[in-house]
Amino acid sequence: MNIEQFRFQFPSLREKHHAYDAIYLDGPAGTQVPHQVIEAISQYYQTSNANSHGYFVSSERTDDLLERTRSKVAAFLGAEGGQCISFGQNMTTLNFSLSKALLRTMSPGDEIIISALDHESNRGPWITLKENGIIIREIKLLPNGTLDYEDYESKLSDRTRLVCVGYASNIFGTVNDITRIREGCQRVGARLLVDAVHYAPHFKIDVKEVDCDFLLCSAYKFYGPHVGLLYCRPGLLDTLNTDQLRTQSPKAPYKIETGTLNHAAIAGVEAAIDFIASWGDGEDLPSKLSDSMHQIHLHEMEVFAALYDGLAALPGVTIYGLPADTPDRAPTLSFRVVGHSPQAVCQHLGQYGICAWDGHFYAIRSMEVFDLLKEGGVTRMGIVGYNTAAEVDRTLEVLSKFL
Ligand SMILES: Cc1ncc(COP(=O)(O)O)c(C=O)c1O
Numbered sequence: 001m002n003i004e005q006f007r008f009q010f011p012s013l014r015e016k017h018h019a020y021d022a023i024y025l026d027g028p029a030g031t032q033v034p035h036q037v038i039e040a041i042s043q044y045y046q047t048s049n050a051n052s053h054g055y056f057v058s059s060e061r062t063d064d065l066l067e068r069t070r071s072k073v074a075a076f077l078g079a080e081g082g083q084c085i086s087f088g089q090n091m092t093t094l095n096f097s098l099s100k101a102l103l104r105t106m107s108p109g110d111e112i113i114i115s116a117l118d119h120e121s122n123r124g125p126w127i128t129l130k131e132n133g134i135i136i137r138e139i140k141l142l143p144n145g146t147l148d149y150e151d152y153e154s155k156l157s158d159r160t161r162l163v164c165v166g167y168a169s170n171i172f173g174t175v176n177d178i179t180r181i182r183e184g185c186q187r188v189g190a191r192l193l194v195d196a197v198h199y200a201p202h203f204k205i206d207v208k209e210v211d212c213d214f215l216l217c218s219a220y221k222f223y224g225p226h227v228g229l230l231y232c233r234p235g236l237l238d239t240l241n242t243d244q245l246r247t248q249s250p251k252a253p254y255k256i257e258t259g260t261l262n263h264a265a266i267a268g269v270e271a272a273i274d275f276i277a278s279w280g281d282g283e284d285l286p287s288k289l290s291d292s293m294h295q296i297h298l299h300e301m302e303v304f305a306a307l308y309d310g311l312a313a314l315p316g317v318t319i320y321g322l323p324a325d326t327p328d329r330a331p332t333l334s335f336r337v338v339g340h341s342p343q344a345v346c347q348h349l350g351q352y353g354i355c356a357w358d359g360h361f362y363a364i365r366s367m368e369v370f371d372l373l374k375e376g377g378v379t380r381m382g383i384v385g386y387n388t389a390a391e392v393d394r395t396l397e398v399l400s401k402f403l
Pocket of ligand 1: 028029090091093121122169170195197227
């Protein structure tokens with residue numbers, strides 16, 4: 001992958017913040033978008049702006065766009081086809097809708113397993129079901145930022161109906177052992193729901209290999225706009241009783257899509273997937289996407305290793321989570337610096353045009369477990385396809401002067 005050409009596609013990478021070249025290390029909170037995505041959104045408004053299912057050109061174009069994008073998202077996720085893909089406002093809203101629908105398949109005393117590592121969006125929607133007598137069990141977190149799989153296995157029971165876990169942690173970059181988690185589900189006949197929001201920008205997903213019932217992600221984390229994406233195993237959504245209007249299609253994938261979708265943003269989702277595919281070789285969209293995601297990941301991990309090693313060498317810095325060279329790791333890290341709050345670190349970086357986040361990033365339970373919440377959480381930095389070793393060098397220089 002030619003990194004300079006890749007970067008050139010992103011107009012915001014040429015922005016100055018306080019007279020400095022902007023450096024976006026805030027990818028885990030949302031990536032920048034390439035001009036292809038910006039243009040697709042604007043084109044939609046120029047040529048296709050309409051509601052769906054009308055007998056006129058702009059409406060027909062909108063219908064085509066929605067179905068085409070479902071197929072492209074299916075290719076992105078390795079899904080059986082567009083009929084398995086639903087759109088939503090964001091991942092959290094889709095997960096709340098799913099939790100209401102799945103509750104209708106459960107009885108008081110049934111159990112759901114969540115994890116201490118997950119983003120609140122994959123905990124809160126399930127925790128609220130306690131009000132209906134559902135028992136929530138939480139997989140413990142080990143000090144190295146990985147899940148305690150023995151604890152998970154001890155919590156599986158013949159009442160476990162659902163296991164909800166993340167694919168990758170948005171705070172430590174840990175990639176969870178989904179195979180082991182799925183094997184546990186299969187032993188007790190529970191459904192598996194995977195939050196792939198943090199995984200999707202860094203690895204090619206293959207839902208058939210993951211063999212999950214539900215998988216969610218969000219396009220704004222992989223160079224697209226704010227649209228939530230839901231994969232349901234073929235036929236499964238049709239069996240669920242989702243909240244819906246009598247005027248709405250009762251079929252999958254539409255039955256969970258309440259109200260009018262953000263068509264223009266969905267045009268941006270299509271463009272984001274095409275953009276990713278354009279960096280890979282292959283005969284068809286899935287193979288181009290696989291190749292491209294592989295190239296992006298290799299580049300990310302090289303830049304990430306420099307960031308991790310550079311930070312680790314700075315005095316007073318503690319990095320949380322697994323080492324940089326851990327196989328199957330997402331290029332995201334969190335750290336603290338002795339004597340400086342995460343907020344102060346980010347404020348200082350921000351003055352030099354470096355975008356990094358402080359706090360808990362909604363992975364608030366892990367910060368509670370690590371006892372870091374009251375001290376302002378951690379500073380988080382993430383590498384995505386457009387970040388470079390030169391950006392890392394500048395960040396380390398700015399940070400080392402501050403320290
Ligand atoms: C791992 C993870 N899961 C879920 C979410 C929530 O996604 P959304 O903003 O689309 O609701 C986020 C957002 O940061 C995330 O990082």
